[in-house]
Amino acid sequence: MARILVIAEQRNGKISDATLELCKAAKALASAMGASPAAAVFYKNDSLAKEVAQYIPEVFAVVDPKLEVYSSDTYVAAAKAVVEAQDVKGVLVPHTYDGTDYAAKLALNLGCGIVTNCNKFEVQGGAVVFTRNTYNGKIQEQRSVKTDKFVATFEKGAFEKEASGGAGSVTAVSASIPEPRRKFKQFVETMAGSVDITQAKIIVSGGRGTKEKDKYNDIIVNFAKKIGGEYAASRPVVDAGWTDAARQVGQSGKTVTPDLYIACGISGAIQHVAGMKGSKVIVAINKDPEAPIFNIATYGIVGDLFEVIPAIMEQL
Ligand SMILES: Cc1cc2nc3c(=O)[nH]c(=O)nc-3n(C[C@H](O)[C@H](O)[C@H](O)COP(=O)(O)OP(=O)(O)OC[C@H]3O[C@@H](n4cnc5c(N)ncnc54)[C@H](O)[C@@H]3O)c2cc1C
Structure with missing residues (x-):
């Protein structure tokens, strides 16, 4: 039977949540296509393959010391070996830094089409149609590949994590793993990575309306410090590198439930709201009176955040 294969992702020997989400996706897609779900795990030993086997019925393990780090x-090389040794129809890859780094190269090596940044799929007449975001989620488009096999990368948070508890099989696959052309030196933990915004009682969150990194720091970070809170952000702010991913609120970021959440220049997209709607008091500052964030705000201030926030700070 043809397989839908998840390529597992690990860092420091820990399987990522994105992998578990794709286990769920692979099961649904395989069932819609009359295929079977499987995962491929690449590591220095088979410990992670055994772990992933709790989430999916069949796991292929490529073991090599060179696979300890990505x-x-x-x-x-490892993924190609698994796809060629097994009857694989589709390969699912997390749309993460690592996944986006190798997925296109894998598709090229397999001679198949690729669709990136997907968040949904459906099967129409035996063909998989992928839905993907473009223009930061403002537009969704549908794509399918013309080739028999496909590679697809999926956004983090597009599916729920698969629950553990299964007892899948682990099969070793031999592969000739080359010396990587990039040399791994060390992991450096970021300072911001240690921040846990989920514990904050007050959060000031900035969105794309803050315009640029310096303004985000100047307005949002200082405002948060002034009122004894943590600063946070919507996804475009994190994607643009204005602040660290540990501070992203929403479906693919953190879920927060502070006493006070101040959303500044955030439109209120459903994926953002999913992560903060449980806040006790929500204050929204937005210059667009029609912004959806006002639908869930306890208090709304229609205005330019670059005028409103300094005015509040002055009062404080
Ligand atoms: C699978 C998936 C997962 C996602 N996960 C997340 C997630 O975890 N978190 C998240 O945030 N998004 C997530 N998104 C993206 C989400 O769909 C939106 O694109 C995003 O939340 C929009 O961010 P924003 O509100 O900052 O930007 P925009 O939607 O561009 O809104 C900017 C707002 O700023 C206002 N504004 C502009 N200038 C000013 C000013 N001077 N003063 C006051 N207001 C101003 C505008 O009126 C506008 O309302 C996800 C999307 C998908 C598909």
């Missing part, structure tokens, strides 16, 4: 050279 590299696109080694991952493409």
Whole structure:
């Protein structure tokens, strides 16, 4: 039977949540296509393969010391070996830094089409149609590939995590793993990574309306400090690198329930609201009176955040 294969992702020997989400996706897609779900795990030993087997019925393990840390050279070689040794119809890859780094190269090596940044799929007449975001989620488009096989990358948070408890099989697959052309030196934990915004009682969150990194820091970070809270952000702010991913609120970020959540220049997209709607008091500052954030706000201030926030700070 053809397989829908998840390529597992690990860092420091820990399987990512995105992998578990794709286990759920693979099961649904395989069932819609009359295929079977499976995962491929690449590591220095088979411990992670055994772990992933709790989430999906069949796991293929490529074991090599060179697979202890991620590299696109080694991952493409390992994934190609699994796809060629097994009857694989589709390959699902997390749309993460690592996944986006190697997925296109893998598709090239397999000679198949790729659809990136997907968040949904449906099967129409045996063909998979992927829905993907474009223009930061403002537009969704549908795509399918013309080739027999496909590679698809999926956004984090597009599916729920699969629950553990299964007892899948683990099969070793031999592969010739090349020396990676990039040399891994060390992991450096970011300072911001240690922030846990989920514990904050007060959160000041900035969105794309803050315009640029310096303004985000100047307005949002200082406002948060002034009122003894933590600063946070919507996804475009994190994607643009204005603040750290540990501070992202929403479906693919953190879920927060502070006493006070001040949303500044945030439109109120459903994926953002999913992460903060449980806040006790929500204050929205937005210059667009029609912004959806006002639908869930306890208090709304229609105005330019660059005028409103300094005015509040002055009063404080
Ligand atoms: C699978 C998936 C997962 C996602 N996960 C997340 C997630 O975890 N978190 C998240 O946030 N998004 C997430 N998104 C993206 C989400 O769909 C929206 O694109 C995003 O939340 C929009 O961010 P924003 O409100 O900052 O930007 P925009 O939607 O561009 O809104 C900017 C707002 O700022 C206002 N504004 C502009 N200038 C000013 C000013 N001077 N003063 C006051 N207001 C101003 C505008 O009126 C506008 O309302 C996800 C999307 C998908 C598909």
